[in-house]
Amino acid sequence: MRTLSVIVPVFDERSTVAEIVRRMRRVDLPVEVEIIMVDDGSTDGTEKILSALEDSTLAVVRHPVNRGKGAAIRSGLAAARGDLILIQDADLEYDPDDWEKLLRPVLKGRASVVYGSRLAGEGAGGSLSNVAANRLLSLATNVLYGTSLSDMGSSLKLFERRVLDGITIESDRFDFEPEITAKILRAGHRIYEVPISHAKRPADEGRKFAWQDSVRALGTLVRHRRG
Numbered sequence: 001m002r003t004l005s006v007i008v009p010v011f012d013e014r015s016t017v018a019e020i021v022r023r024m025r026r027v028d029l030p031v032e033v034e035i036i037m038v039d040d041g042s043t044d045g046t047e048k049i050l051s052a053l054e055d056s057t058l059a060v061v062r063h064p065v066n067r068g069k070g071a072a073i074r075s076g077l078a079a080a081r082g083d084l085i086l087i088q089d090a091d092l093e094y095d096p097d098d099w100e101k102l103l104r105p106v107l108k109g110r111a112s113v114v115y116g117s118r119l120a121g122e123g124a125g126g127s128l129s130n131v132a133a134n135r136l137l138s139l140a141t142n143v144l145y146g147t148s149l150s151d152m153g154s155s156l157k158l159f160e161r162r163v164l165d166g167i168t169i170e171s172d173r174f175d176f177e178p179e180i181t182a183k184i185l186r187a188g189h190r191i192y193e194v195p196i197s198h199a200k201r202p203a204d205e206g207r208k209f210a211w212q213d214s215v216r217a218l219g220t221l222v223r224h225r226r227g
Contacts, residue, residue: 003032004103005082005161009072010090011040014049017090021053024088024096029103031084034059036076041066070176074169085164087157094156098196102158105192112163113189115149116156116196133214137178140218144225145185149193153177153217156196163189171220178217182224 006024010017017037024035037054038061039047047062054060061075073087084106088094098116105111119134138152155177166187171179184191 001032002084002107003034003082004029004084004086004099005076005080006033006035006086006088006099007073007076007080008035008037008088008090009040009069009076010037010042010046010050011066011069011072012042012044012046013090014042014045016092017046017049018053020088020090020092020096021058023092025057027096027099029100030107031103032082033057034080034082036061036079037090038072038076039063040068040072068171068173070169070171070173070179073176077164077169080161083161085159085161087155089155093199095197095199098156098194099158101194101196102156105194106158106160111190111192112160113184114158114192114194115151115154117151117193118154118196118198119150137214137217137221140221141178141181141185144221145182147185147191149181149191151193152181154196159184163187173216174213175216175220178220179224182221186224 035058037050037058039050041063050060059079061079063072063075077085086099086102088096102114102116105114134151134153138149141147141149141152163184167180167183169176169180
């Protein structure tokens, strides 16, 4: 039996964290599943909710201060015991019911890395600026690394652990996404994409990704391509 470690970075998600845990727990997969929530210095009450939810099926790793998404994923990886690693956001934009779509090509031996593509599934879209930024970053990835991704910035990603074991993650914040993509492609791994649903939430409900992050992401892609 293979084991899927689901790493969930969490920062100030009081309004969604209990519901995302409920949705994750109800997913039925042909693998063993462990859920690792990384509380990245939450101060809005999220930390109390996670303490109440923690049990034998859900582990909580705690950062005393906010360090960023990349740092949270590193902490989750250090605690994970699975041979499969899945990254899931703590908000409700990404649906755990899509996990099976990402898992299928891996279990069939067709892929070792799978990204969920928001642009190919239900709910595709969002604000014009966000869609344009995402398409630009995906295009830059394709030009720089000779691939054909539609959604490099997707936060729903599945990896065989052996792929990540050969990679050092340096980014602390949202530039985790371009860094891990660049390093996987440079290592010669193909990234398989599957369509997923996406329920985008507006900025006033807590979106933390800003246009400055897109600029940093582009710089990260270029930097890792150079060397």
